[in-house]
Amino acid sequence: MKRLLTVFGILVVLAVAAALGGYAYWQQRLAAPIAVEEPTLYQVPAGAGFNQVIRDLEAQGVLEDAWAFKLLARIDPEQMPSLRVGEYRLTPGMSGREVMALLGSNNVVTYSLTVPEGWTFRQMRALLNSAPKLEHRTADMSDEEVMTLLDREGTFPEGWFFPDTYRYHLGMSDVDILSQALNRMERILEQVWAERDDDLTIETPYEALIMASLIERETGAPEERREIAGVFKRRMERGMRLQTDPTVIYGMGERYDGRITRADLREATPYNTYVIDGMPPTPIAMPGRASLEAAVKPLPGETLYFVSRGDGTHHFSRTLREHNNAVNRYIRNR
Known part of the structure; x- marks a missing residue:
């Protein structure tokens, strides 16, 4: 009986050691650097779930141990951030954990477009229609339809959009830029x-x-x-x-x-x-x-x-x- 208890104790110790070793290895893989050698853009599409993003990063060769993050999501889902639609810049040396945190942050890749002072609304619309990474919702609309979409039905558009540099990111549309410019012009005109x-x-x-x-x-x-x-x-x-x-x-x-x-x-x-x-x-x-x-x-x-x-x-x-x-x-x- 004493020998049996000894063997059982040894097995428990080995099991605990294996568990601790497995846990340490798991944590090591979560903190391991991602496999990119230069800054790389990664896009989180609309409606993407966490497992889908993990599989995608694995398929692209960015994550080599996707299992570690799938396990984390199953064991402790609260540690996984809510994903945000947009483009993110992955850099060499980032850990997998840092990538996950990045994909749930506001640090999306942004772009800019400049509407010069003195431009017409027609010129502004042409600029928006040619802007990369911007959803072109108004491209086929008339000016009247655009103003109705902006809750300014019956308003002639010329002059009502403030000329400035506007920043945007993937997932935004030309309506977002137009709305910002319109609201800013109305606010500044009121102040002046x-x-x-x-x-x-x-x-x-x-x-x-x-x-x-x-x-x-x-x-x-x-x-x-x-x-x-x-x-x-x-x-x-x-x-x-x-x-x-x-x-x-x-x-x-x-x-x-x-x-x-x-x-x-x-x-x-x-x-x-x-x-x-x-x-x-x-x-x-x-x-x-x-x-x-x-x-x-x-x-x-x-x-x-x-x-x-x-x-x-x-x-x-x-x-x-x-x-x-x-x-x-x-x-x-x-």
Whole structure:
């Protein structure tokens, strides 16, 4: 009997030792480095479960001991993070545990696209349609359908999307970018309008948006924006037409080929400020914050005209004679 107990004790000790050894080996395999020699992108698709991802990583040769993670998921599922859809960058030296933690984190691979100030909504849509890794939900929609999708049914889209750099990741769509840009423009326009001058000729935030789009399309020189706003304000106060070329171009649409003729200046479109009084009915581009601020804080002065010098800046004049001389100098002679 004593010998039997001794043998049983030895077996227990061996079993415990084997269990401890097995446990140590299991933990070692969980912490082992993954088999990648250079940074590698891995995509967690929508609806993917943990076992599916483990099998996929094993099939790609990233994990050599998938059994260890399957066992972990069975024994202690709370240690396994919830997977997040997206792309992740796996780097040499990462352990399997670190990979699992990464796939449940917000550290997804991101991309960016930049919507320049002064672009039109049509240009923005073309940029979104060409953006890689972005789901193109609106590609076949009309502008009206896009605005309805954004809960702005009946709103003309031009001008309502803030130009900026937007970051996105796999799993996001163009609707996400459009929604961000729309909400940001509405928020900034509200802030800027609250700080407006008291003696403006424009009366609503939407008119400020229209005015800002004209300023944005007229100049890229920061120091000129408020002076151009002042010229427009004084012309409107005196009943003078704005006569700004970008409105002619916008009214021409896709017919514009890079030049404006005298016939174009005389063409009666809803946007041609050489023909219509006041501002056009909608914005003609997406203005940045500086142009929005200029629209509600125009620079006081006496200038009523401006003409491009050809270097991105303008010559401002108080009288028509001075303006004509500037036109001869900077436009006709050139």
